[in-house]
């Protein structure tokens with residue numbers, strides 16, 4: 467009897483292992499056959515278990531279980547509804563809890579709203595105010611934020627790029643250069659970091675002609691000059707030698723196997739005038755709009771920048787503000803936890819500086835840091851963002867399980883690793899569709915919230931429609947919390963009219 471039981475068990479395990487290795491749906495099972503099933507069992511019985519032990523649905527960071535469940539379900543086109551009503555304690559909510567004040571007369575959807583890809587073009591044309599040759603209106607108010615090839619595997623970058631193509635949005639490259647994994651048809655925003663990867667000469671200095679060639683050869687819609695990112699501002703980066711594979715070295719223009727250092731500062735400029743000159747040079751040479759991405763620390767920088775822009779009539783076509791709660795592949799704890807203002811504190815300071823210089827209708831604004839959920843994305847648009855960029859949420863959509871091992875090269879899902887055996891688990895065919903499903907669902911939900919507020923487009927929902935609860939349960943108008951003047955955050959009258967037409971005619 468016993469020998470047969472053992473043979474039977476071995477056979478079952480071998481069959482399960484074979485199935486796991488051959489299937490493409492679950493990266494965890496491909497990389498960890500048999501034992502990977504425990505994760506799915508725990509996920510399945512988790513809600514029942516949690517009634518008796520461990521944490522509730524809104525604990526766990528950076529993304530709560532509810533948040534992750536919503537992204538997973540949306541990306542798989544599964545039922546993403548929640549039953550029995552909110553499980554949040556609205557008498558003692560987390561400070562800043564968003565309340566959207568719906569209209570008594572919701573918007574009546576027009577034919578365009580039935581489009582299954584739920585397109586939402588942005589209200590502004592990036593680069594219009596400076597008359598850039600390739601000024602453009604972003605096709606989507608949700609885009610993919612920069613995550614370098616190097617911090618992410620090639621398969622993950624490819625899945626995101628193809629996801630961007632399917633969803634009709636752009637993918638920012640991150641500072642690690644433009645790789646073949648970025649060349650699957652999705653629109654790109656090319657990021658220039660302090661290492662000038664992909665656009666540097668042999669000495670590591672920025673080379674304009676390389677930027678021109680790279681933009682001409684790829685669907686680069688905009689150039690993003692990275693000053694800093696929320697998770698580690700004012701700090702350089704290091705890709706350790708063992709991670710500098712031949713492929714990465716080629717893309718970045720560096721030596722194989724040697725530590726790859728991104729300095730904390732730009733070598734080509736060190737003040738606002740130098741930066742403005744750099745931006746104008748890049749935009750003139752390529753015809754492509756150029757913007758900056760930055761976390762918010764010293765507020766003086768932003769008022770000085772807006773003042774110089776108003777005086778000179780030059781400057782970035784767009785500004786992306788990354789909150790201090792933003793993500794990274796790897797960063798020191800003191801920086802991830804304590805340097806740079808959170809998005810809700812930082813963005814209003816930047817917007818105010820531009821609004822007071824009367825530039826807020828000229829310059830376009832993007833925002834990032836945990837904004838890939840409908841109600842916070844609506845809040846960000848109300849604050850004056852023309853789009854939100856999502857990074858980690860898009861990773862969740864392609865299978866990230868929030869193991870938080872991105873810095874170890876041991877990512878179990880093949881996303882944040884350069885190890886071929888782990889990367890093999892990630893199937894870009896399947897994950898690109900999941901990425902697109904998530905992005906489209908987020909747009910769908912944004913539209914539904916806008917309609918509930920009586921508007922046809924989320925950019926038309928002003929901050930007067932949003933209140934924020936304090937931890938004592940008291941509600942405060944969001945415009946008051948952010949110190950906004952009437953009309954701030956909304957598109958100009960002309961843009962508002964145009965955007966309504968765009969939604970109605972789906973052009």
Ligand SMILES: Cc1cc2nc3c(=O)[nH]c(=O)nc-3n(C[C@H](O)[C@H](O)[C@H](O)COP(=O)(O)O)c2cc1C
Pocket residue numbers: 611612613614617618639640641642657692694695696759788791792793794795834835836837838855856857858859872882
């Ligand atoms: C793995 C990883 C790599 C990243 N690499 C870059 C990068 O190269 N350049 C950059 O500007 N931001 C980078 N970021 C930051 C994101 O673009 C984004 O600004 C930040 O994570 C906030 O968005 P999120 O909350 O949606 O993740 C990276 C983030 C992650 C998680």
Ligand code: SF4
Pocket residue numbers: 861865866867868869870871872873876877878879880881882
């Ligand atoms: S290491 Fe964990 S958190 Fe990082 S990408 Fe992989 S699964 Fe996600």
